Amino acid sequence: MSTQQASFVRGSMIEASPAPALQSGAVSWLRKNLFATPKDTALTIVSLLLLAWLVPPAIQWLFIDAAWTGGGRGVCATLSQGGSQPEGWSGACWAFVNAKFDQFVFGRYPIEERWRPALVGILFVLFLVPMLIPRIPYKGLNAILLFAALPIIATILLPGGWFGLTYVETALWGGLMVTLALSFVGIAVSLPLGILLALGRRSDMPVIKMLCTVFIEIVRGVPLITVLFMASVMLPLFLPQGVTFDKFLRALIGVSLFASAYMAEVVRGGLQAIPKGQYEGADSLGLSYWQKMNLIVLPQALKLVIPGIVNTFIGLFKDTSLVSIIGMFDLLGIVRFNFTDANWASSVTPISGLIFAGFVFWLFCFGMSRYSGFMERQLDKSQR
Amino acid sequence: MAIGVTNAPERSKSSGSIINDPQARGIFYQAVTVILLAVLIYWIADNTIENLKRANIASGYGFLNSRAGFDVGQSLISFTSDSTYGRALVVGFVNTLLVAVTGIITATVIGFIVGIGRLSHNWIIAKLSLAYVEVFRNIPPLLVIFFWYSGVLAILPQAREALALPFNMYVSNRGLAFPRPIPGEGSLYTLLALLIAVAATFFVARYARQKQMATGQRFPVLWTALGLIIGLPLLTFLATGAPLTFDVPVAGKFNLTGGSVVGPEFMSLFLALSFYTAAFIAEIVRAGIRGVSKGQSEAAHALGIRPRLTTRLVIVPQAMRIIIPPLTSQYLNLTKNSSLAVAVGYADLVAVGGTILNQTGQSIEVVSIWIIVYLSLSLATSLFMNWYNARMALVER
Numbered sequence: 001m002s003t004q005q006a007s008f009v010r011g012s013m014i015e016a017s018p019a020p021a022l023q024s025g026a027v028s029w030l031r032k033n034l035f036a037t038p039k040d041t042a043l044t045i046v047s048l049l050l051l052a053w054l055v056p057p058a059i060q061w062l063f064i065d066a067a068w069t070g071g072g073r074g075v076c077a078t079l080s081q082g083g084s085q086p087e088g089w090s091g092a093c094w095a096f097v098n099a100k101f102d103q104f105v106f107g108r109y110p111i112e113e114r115w116r117p118a119l120v121g122i123l124f125v126l127f128l129v130p131m132l133i134p135r136i137p138y139k140g141l142n143a144i145l146l147f148a149a150l151p152i153i154a155t156i157l158l159p160g161g162w163f164g165l166t167y168v169e170t171a172l173w174g175g176l177m178v179t180l181a182l183s184f185v186g187i188a189v190s191l192p193l194g195i196l197l198a199l200g201r202r203s204d205m206p207v208i209k210m211l212c213t214v215f216i217e218i219v220r221g222v223p224l225i226t227v228l229f230m231a232s233v234m235l236p237l238f239l240p241q242g243v244t245f246d247k248f249l250r251a252l253i254g255v256s257l258f259a260s261a262y263m264a265e266v267v268r269g270g271l272q273a274i275p276k277g278q279y280e281g282a283d284s285l286g287l288s289y290w291q292k293m294n295l296i297v298l299p300q301a302l303k304l305v306i307p308g309i310v311n312t313f314i315g316l317f318k319d320t321s322l323v324s325i326i327g328m329f330d331l332l333g334i335v336r337f338n339f340t341d342a343n344w345a346s347s348v349t350p351i352s353g354l355i356f357a358g359f360v361f362w363l364f365c366f367g368m369s370r371y372s373g374f375m376e377r378q379l380d381k382s383q384r
Numbered sequence: 385m386a387i388g389v390t391n392a393p394e395r396s397k398s399s400g401s402i403i404n405d406p407q408a409r410g411i412f413y414q415a416v417t418v419i420l421l422a423v424l425i426y427w428i429a430d431n432t433i434e435n436l437k438r439a440n441i442a443s444g445y446g447f448l449n450s451r452a453g454f455d456v457g458q459s460l461i462s463f464t465s466d467s468t469y470g471r472a473l474v475v476g477f478v479n480t481l482l483v484a485v486t487g488i489i490t491a492t493v494i495g496f497i498v499g500i501g502r503l504s505h506n507w508i509i510a511k512l513s514l515a516y517v518e519v520f521r522n523i524p525p526l527l528v529i530f531f532w533y534s535g536v537l538a539i540l541p542q543a544r545e546a547l548a549l550p551f552n553m554y555v556s557n558r559g560l561a562f563p564r565p566i567p568g569e570g571s572l573y574t575l576l577a578l579l580i581a582v583a584a585t586f587f588v589a590r591y592a593r594q595k596q597m598a599t600g601q602r603f604p605v606l607w608t609a610l611g612l613i614i615g616l617p618l619l620t621f622l623a624t625g626a627p628l629t630f631d632v633p634v635a636g637k638f639n640l641t642g643g644s645v646v647g648p649e650f651m652s653l654f655l656a657l658s659f660y661t662a663a664f665i666a667e668i669v670r671a672g673i674r675g676v677s678k679g680q681s682e683a684a685h686a687l688g689i690r691p692r693l694t695t696r697l698v699i700v701p702q703a704m705r706i707i708i709p710p711l712t713s714q715y716l717n718l719t720k721n722s723s724l725a726v727a728v729g730y731a732d733l734v735a736v737g738g739t740i741l742n743q744t745g746q747s748i749e750v751v752s753i754w755i756i757v758y759l760s761l762s763l764a765t766s767l768f769m770n771w772y773n774a775r776m777a778l779v780e781r
Contacts, residue, residue: 208417229751237435318523336534
């Protein structure tokens with residue numbers, strides 16, 4: 001090829017001109033995302049109107065008009081209701097939440113002994129946080145601390161009765177502490193039990209298989225309330241006279257068994273997704289059944305079903321609120337219990353307390369689902 | 385065994401004791417399990433009989449025929465305190481079905497709207513739907529029920545100052561009062577016309593499918609069906625002289641009189657279950673639509689099918705195949721969650737059963753009735769699901 005000089009060919013590149021104003025920047029974003037078509041425009045306007053109608057009054061009610069401090073129902077009631085607020089006032093009664101906050105966390109646990117659940121709580125956070133951060137080493141030790149040491153410490157500290165600690169009966173426990181304790185034990189029991197049930201359901205032994213299937217299907221087929229009723233009404237019937245179970249323990253058994261049936265189905269899904277070759281490969285290496293499951297199948301299967309497992313955890317966490325129906329004071333139960341306090345009775349007290357409880361539940365569940373998403377991405381990376 | 389035979393199965397039989405034979409081990413483990421279980425059951429039965437004898441409770445279902453002696457707040461079938469326990473349980477079951485069916489319908493509607501909204505190109509709609517899902521999915525349903533019951537409905541004005549809504553409806557802290565339709569003489573014909581219209585629609589749809597298969601021509605099934613189902617009964621209704629009057633609630637001095645009233649218990653349960661389950665249905669719908677690969681809609685466009693038809697004929701049928709199974713289990717969840725009624729005192733199966741249990745102490749019988757009823761609902765649902773899956777599953781080579 002010969003190089004020819006043609007006068008009509010440019011010698012240098014022209015500078016790139018900026019994109020047209022309608023193709024970039026805020027205007028383009030608005031056009032693309034909010035006003036793409038007439039239908040879109042209509043939808044946008046309707047939703048903006050809806051937001052304008054809902055959000056400012058909500059903020060007004062929740063924050064600006066809210067009663068933040070005060071020592072009694074007076075700050076949350078209007079003059080005609082015997083309070084100090086002007087006529088027609090309505091706002092959140094955060095003073096109620098403020099005054100009852102300790103009770104919402106510890107229930108009716110004796111005030112001078114509250115350092116015990118607080119200490120367990122601090123240890124729980126201390127052991128849990130490094131467990132959740134993938135980069136921190138010594139996961140094995142950490143797991144032992146969290147799942148072996150912590151329950152032992154908690155069983156010594158919370159009820160007491162040993163080492164000079166005064167005994168606090170479980171009827172006095174309550175609030176967030178009970179919710180967290182129930183969920184923690186439920187999670188710690190339901191995962192291994194669920195795995196065992198799932199393995200049993202896929203076992204070659206017909207009797208074991210049938211027993212596991214029947215258990216799983218019955219528990220999954222009935223509402224948790226009936227399981228809790230069963231645990232609280234029928235369990236005492238089944239035991240010899242004189243042997244009584246603590247109410248808290250009964251709820252714990254009910255919740256754990258219920259969650260493990262759901263967990264079993266999640267794990268079974270993972271087990272079914274593992275190709276047959278993996279099982280056969282393990283067999284041909286001469287591994288025993290438990291070696292095969294522990295070393296080859298379960299690590300892969302559980303990794304596959306992490307979202308399902310976390311969803312079951314979230315479900316379990318939400319389900320612990322049901323124990324308030326059988327007369328225990330978890331977070332929701334203790335909040336409702338305090339509605340009856342004549343010192344705080346007003347028309348906005350219940351809704352304020354419920355919004356607070358809902359927010360706490362939401363924080364925990366949302367946190368768990370976010371963490372599961374993060375974990376999934378982490379594992380995805382390691383697989384590539 | 386002969387020396388020198390290296391046949392593998394032969395050797396595994398001969399080598400060592402029976403302890404290492406997997407089959408023998410299996411039988412041994414199962415035998416141990418059965419024996420342990422039998423001992424446990426015997427122990428439990430023994431204790432139970434002992435405990436029941438001491439508490440003077442006769443076992444058996446005879447109590448179902450004795451007088452209940454309590455009232456239920458809301459019931460679709462007649463019930464007085466003189467009715468039997470058995471009838472009370474039936475009332476509870478009907479109430480469970482009522483809240484489940486109405487809840488399922490509302491949850492499906494909200495869930496589909498929100499789920500499609502999450503896929504919208506419109507930023508605000510997508511974010512609003514996301515916010516809805518994230519809020520309701522992460523709050524216990526029981527808390528939502530209490531939110532409506534003691535947070536919202538309880539602080540509504542009293543019945544004599546009830547808020548008036550359109551169509552002569554009133555809402556107060558005693559619930560929602562609405563006009564009750566009273567069918568007059570001849571309204572049977574309207575019902576008959578509706579049945580005929582439904583049957584006719586069925587045949588029209590079949591004819592349309594055969595015609596399309598044979599000639600490729602499409603028949604406007606939707607419009608015909610709408611015309612038949614709405615038009616025919618309406619015409620009959622007008623022709624027979626509109627035999628329908630309303631019992632309208634009237635605001636009296638102390639209370640509302642007339643009309644039908646839905647109590648706050650039902651309202652709060654219904655609203656909470658609908659909103660809660662809708663969040664899950666929305667996620668299912670979103671996953672279902674996202675699960676249809678993009679190639680499908682692109683292929684439809686390449687064939688020259690218009691966007692609306694693409695949605696209706698290509699995307700929705702394939703998405704429904706993914707959506708239906710988890711949707712059914714959400715319906716089942718809603719039905720089971722309706723047992724939370726006991727918390728606000730709506731007389732569903734569990735609440736009525738709980739009252740009977742407290743009165744008679746027949747805990748085993750009542751719990752067994754609960755288990756049987758809910759289990760049959762679950763089994764019926766999973767049978768339907770299996771049938772549907774078999775019908776809809778991709779026929780692969």
